[in-house]
Amino acid sequence: xxxxxxxxxxxxxxxxxxxxxxxxxxxxxxxxxxxxxxxxxxxxxxxxxxxxxxxxxxxxxxxxxxxxxxxxxxxxxxxxxxxxxxxxxxxxxxxxxxxxxxxxxxxxxxxxxxxxxxxxxxxxxxxxxxxxxxxxxxxxxxxxxxxxxxxxxxxxxxxxxxxxxxxxxxxxxxxxxxxxxxxxxxxxxxxxxxxxxxxxxxxxxxxxxxxxxxxxxxxxxxxxxxxxxxxxxxxxxxxxxxxxxxxxxxxxxxxxxxxxxxxxxxxxxxxxxxxxxxxxxxxxxxxxxxxxxxxxxxxxxxxxxxxxxxxxxxxxxxxxxxxxxxxxxxxxxxxxxxxxxxxxxxxxxxx
Numbered sequence: 261x262x263x264x265x266x267x268x269x270x271x272x273x274x275x276x277x278x279x280x281x282x283x284x285x286x287x288x289x290x291x292x293x294x295x296x297x298x299x300x301x302x303x304x305x306x307x308x309x310x311x312x313x314x315x316x317x318x319x320x321x322x323x324x325x326x327x328x329x330x331x332x333x334x335x336x337x338x339x340x341x342x343x344x345x346x347x348x349x350x351x352x353x354x355x356x357x358x359x360x361x362x363x364x365x366x367x368x369x370x371x372x373x374x375x376x377x378x379x380x381x382x383x384x385x386x387x388x389x390x391x392x393x394x395x396x397x398x399x400x401x402x403x404x405x406x407x408x409x410x411x412x413x414x415x416x417x418x419x420x421x422x423x424x425x426x427x428x429x430x431x432x433x434x435x436x437x438x439x440x441x442x443x444x445x446x447x448x449x450x451x452x453x454x455x456x457x458x459x460x461x462x463x464x465x466x467x468x469x470x471x472x473x474x475x476x477x478x479x480x481x482x483x484x485x486x487x488x489x490x491x492x493x494x495x496x497x498x499x500x501x502x503x504x505x506x507x508x509x510x511x512x513x514x515x516x517x518x519x520x521x522x523x524x525x526x527x528x529x530x531x532x533x534x535x536x537x538x539x540x541x542x543x544x545x546x547x548x549x550x551x552x553x554x555x556x557x558x559x560x561x562x563x564x565x566x567x568x569x570x571x572x573x574x575x576x577x578x579x580x581x582x583x584x585x586x587x588x589x590x591x592x593x594x595x596x597x598x599x600x601x602x603x604x605x606x607x608x609x610x611x
Contacts, residue, residue: 261464263430263431263433265467266431266464266467267431267433267440269463269464270440270443270444270447270463270464271433271436271439271440271443272463273443273447273462273463274439274440274442274443274446275439277446277450278439278442278443278446279442279446279450280442282296282305282309283296283309283312283313283316284296284312285442288388288389288438289389290363290364290366290385290389290390291321291322291364292316293384293385293388293389294352294364294377294381294385294389295312295315295316295349296308296312297381297384297385298345298348298349298376298377298381299311299312299315299340299345300398301342301345301381301398302341302342303340303341303342305449307340308340311336311337311339311340314336315336318332318336319333319336321362322353322356322357322362322364323353323357323362325349325353325357326350326353326354326356326357326358327357328350330347330350330512330518330597331518331520331595331596331597332595333346333349333350333597334346334347334518334519334596334597334598335596335597335598336597337597338597338598338599338600338603339600339603341599341600343516343517343518343519343597343599344376344517345376346597347512347517347518348376348377349376351375351376352375352376352377355374355375356374364385364389366386366389366390366392367386367392368382368386368392368394369382371385371386379397380396380398382394383395383396383397383441384396384398384441387432387437387438387440387441388438388441391437391438392437393432393433393434393437394432394437394441395425395428395429395432396428396441396444396445397421397424397425397428398445398448399448400444400445400447400448400449400452401428401444401445401448402421402424402448402480403448403452403453403454403479403480404444404447404448404452404464405424405427405428406424406470406479406480406481407452407457407468407469407470407471407476407479407480408427408464408467408468408469408470409423409469410469410470410473410479411423411424411427411479411480412478412479412480412481413480413481414480414481414482414483414484415480415481416483420480420481447462447463447464452476455477457476457477459471459476488554488557488558488559489557489558489559490558490559490560490561491558491559491560491561492526492527492560492561492562492563493524493525493526493560493561493562493563494524494525494526494528494530494531494562494563494564494565495521495522495523495524495562495563495564495565495601495602495605496522496523496524496525496531496534496535496538496565496567497522497548497564497565497566497567497605498522498523498535498538498540498542498567498569499566499567499568499569500569500570500587501570502587502589503589503590503591504587504588504589505522505587505588505590505606506522506523506538506540506585506586506587506588507520507521507522507585507586507587507588507596507598507602508520508521508522508523508584508585508586509584509585516599519597519598519599519602520586520588520596520597520598520602521598521599521602522564522602523538528547528563528565531545531565531567535567535569540567540569541569542567542568542569543568543569543570544568545565545566545567546565546566547563547565548563548564548565548566549564550562550563550564551601551604553599553600553601560601562601564605590606
């Protein structure tokens with residue numbers, strides 16, 4: 261299929277079936293497209309929409325986002341995961357606001373220089389916000405093109421992704437580039453799905469090699485399986501006589517960077533030692549049911565320990581002079597970014 265035929269088929273389908281009422285498709289701007297694209301990395305549209313709407317209400321412009329405390333941004337991100345995305349949003353907002361006079365660059369090359377923006381995300385911003393000819397290759401588009409061209413192998417391999425980029429660029433039009441970009445994402449999300457693709461309804465089916473072969477499920481190739489390691493930790497849910505719980509902020513980089521979590525210790529044998537290091541005396545503690553949280557590259561098995569320390573007159577609102585610890589009242593919550601397991605433990609207190 262020639263590129264012109266490919267583009268015509270995709271756009272004709274989009275005109276009939278494409279999604280046009282997504283929140284970031286309204287009042288389109290580089291800022292709104294950028295935030296949506298970052299949120300949509302590793303996350304489904306249905307999950308992103310409520311987060312996006314709340315985010316835009318709180319941070320309607322790149323200047324608002326640049327001037328907001330990182331804690332506030334991480335608080336709005338709580339539950340979306342992959343928190344480096346939120347930290348990079350903040351960095352990019354500050355860079356665009358302070359160094360670029362609040363205006364996003366329009367080219368893929370310039371956009372890729374900003375924190376957290378890769379080639380595909382840059383292509384989406386350039387195409388949708390600035391109507392420049394730019395290819396994208398997110399997870400949905402990889403699946404469509406891998407099946408269409410029967411490009412075998414895992415897209416995490418350099419030669420496979422290079423072949424997919426070549427196909428993506430060859431078929432990307434100069435006209436109606438914003439519609440085409442959305443159409444390719446929609447095809448992968450609604451028809452060319454990971455399991456049970458609706459091939460008969462696809463505008464590319466007649467020329468799709470995987471469909472002709474009768475094995476679209478074989479494309480793209482799967483990531484080689486490896487044993488997922490397991491890490492263990494204990495979360496010390498230290499509560500005082502006011503019903504407050506002690507939280508401390510992680511360093512800005514690394515796992516859950518900048519987020520607020522319960523103090524940790526390696527095993528239940530180290531509880532007293534950990535409490536002593538924190539400067540608190542436990543009246544009693546209970547070992548609760550262990551739980552598991554799965555990351556992309558490991559399982560985290562965590563043991564919640566409910567610790568009662570009674571009165572805490574020696575502490576003020578901030579426990580440490582560095583400001584990285586706080587007594588948190590779940591009945592009067594403040595805006596702190598928390599990872600999903602910590603939020604789940606708080607939710608369990610209220611259930």
